[in-house]
Amino acid sequence: MDDPPAPACSPRAPAPAERRILMRALSDPILKVQNLTMRFGGLVAVNDLTFTAGRGDITALIGPNGAGKTTVFNCITGFYKPTTGRMALRHGAIDIDAHVERLTDTPNDHISTADGRLYLLERMPDFQVSARAKVARTFQNIRLFSGMTVLENLMVAQHNPLMVASNWTIGGLLGFAGFRNREKAAIESAKYWLEKTRLIDRADDPAGDLPYGDQRRLEIARAMCTEPVLLCLDEPAAGLNPRESLELNALLRSIRDDHGTSLLLIEHDMSVVMEISDHVVVLDYGTKISDGTPDQVKSDPRVIAAYLGAEDEAEVEKIEAEVGL
């Protein structure tokens, strides 16, 4: 393992099977977050966070409430400009480590080679992170266009290709065939995702009328309509019942396996995290306390202490002193 330090706090060597998975994650990275720090005034929400998300992996970002997980998401998707740090995302096989320093020295936000393209996400405004770097996200508190129908929500997600097809509105206004065909294709793609999320029967209903679980799935479908390479899900299982949770697991797996989209998710529901994640990063008070396969993380004493509290009071105080409380 080269750039990010090896999982620091794993107490035992990973078992061979786990190692294979972890190695795949780190040998084929899609996103490298390095030394990410986000300060709000005096509050350090994220402190020197370094981690890597592998291509074709489901990487889970977990941690107690207020650990800074959503802040990390907001930095990756461009909604916050990080105080310091670098977030490199690649399309194709371009070698991140070989090019990232050179790119950092230029004022550009991306570099293209024959192998692929490398983006520095911290240099891009939020809408370009989605439009060009192809990072899609969902929100912790669902943000659907509630007064628009389910289908319209998915059409809005395909805004950029449709805008090009409509010659920036002029061709569409004149009713050119090129735009009509592209719109049909967009509806087909929306239909595909509606069938996949079992929302096809509600396609013409307003999004605000859907039950909670359906709204969660619609938000994922909407994000997938932007054809992302990396999908960031902020607590996708929050508020779902156990059956819906299982369905979600299947959907996320299918997104990873059938569409080659890598996933980064924040989740509190450990049944989801342990079941589907290939790689888990644990944050506490903005600092990474563990990084590894689900099994490694599960047995890491620092993770247990952060989630459940330590075994005796003395240890709690020791840990509190460590994290600076």
Add this chain to the structure above:
Amino acid sequence: MMMEAPAREPVNFAGLLKDAVFAAAIAFGLFSLMLGLKTDQTLNNQMVLVPRPGLLATVVGLVFIGRFLIGYWQAINAGKIKKRKAAATPLALKIEKYGTAAFVGFLFVYPMMVLGTAGPSGAIKWIDNLGIQILIYIMLGWGLNIVVGLAGLLDLGYVAFYAVGAYSYALLATSEPVKEFMAGAVGPTFWPLWAFWICLPVAGILAAFWGVLLGFPVLRLRGDYLAIVTLAFGEIIRLVLINWVEFSGGYAGISSIPRPSFFGVPFNATESGFAATFGLEFTPIYRTIFLFYVILILALITALVSTRLRRLPVGRAWEALREDEIACRSLGINTVNTKLTAFAIGAMFGGFAGAFFAARQGFISPESFVFLESAQILAIVVLGGMGSLLGVVIASILLVGGVELLRELDFLKAYFGDNFDPAQYRMLIFGACMVLMMLWKPRGLISVREPSVFLKEKKAVSSDLVKEGHG
């Protein structure tokens, strides 16, 4: 089988009477001095009190009857369970569709109808004061609807773009250098005849340019802040027009603006005029009818373009922006450009309407572009139901046509005396209508949203779910 009505408690008439008597007593106490006595001056300059028992009795009687009726109505309705607001049905969309088609058909025959019933001299009033006036406001309403109804950006300074359009046409058409240049290039009669048709697109483009110019600084603002800045923008344009006398003529305005020609044929009594060319007897009504059709076509173009835009990605992005701006950005939509296009296209239609206004009036001054105009256009959009084209039509007819109709109510003088001018009460009625609307239909007359695309069935979206935007 008929459902049996649930047993209702008998109406307590004694209680109602007591209530009404009580209300009447309060009214008597209040009005006995305010209405019951009037101070007057005698010929000797002495102040005397004139008792008006008849008026007092009428008012107190009205309060008594009114209170009784309200109480009775409440009593008989008390047992009924309030029906849940029915979900929006496709019927509402059908009404909108066929209602609009029928209305457009009616508009095309309207001038002929009026001409047939009122004759050439009487028809001018009905076509010009009522028809053209309402159509201008319909067009302005549809233009503002793009900014407020679709994109959800509250614009209190829309009249500024109307002014930009009007002054663009007026200044270009009356400018000596332009006249001389055109006379040299194409001949002396060309510019006065064709100025309107050439300046119309120019006015729209200039207004759109000013829309973008306003858009840039306000992009970061939301809600009340956006409203205040747009309000200020409207006032700035008006104050510049007042104070930059060399440019715009200040308060004096610009007069003798060339009237539109029938595509090169002027509306006058000369040999080459419209009436002579088509072998008709000269009357001014032809110009009025022509103007009516011009604004009708302009308004229909506005409607056509804005319905079309709604189904294009840019229109969907506007509506998405109104629903949730952050979600838009997470989907890769450039919200800056999206807002600017909304401002620009809304302003462009305002500019067209302004150029038409200048051409119709033949004279413009900053007086025509006060804040009250912005407020009235906004009221039309809000009353109509944000985003609904038919709603804007209904609201324009009610607000603009209603005021015009007040002038027709001369017969009321028989009841209220010769000093009674119903038009003076327009603001009072306007305010009362607003209050009633806010109580009865806070989301406007047509408060369903038509989806822009559908898979199987077009279902209207109830306004309860549609957001109102960030300001």
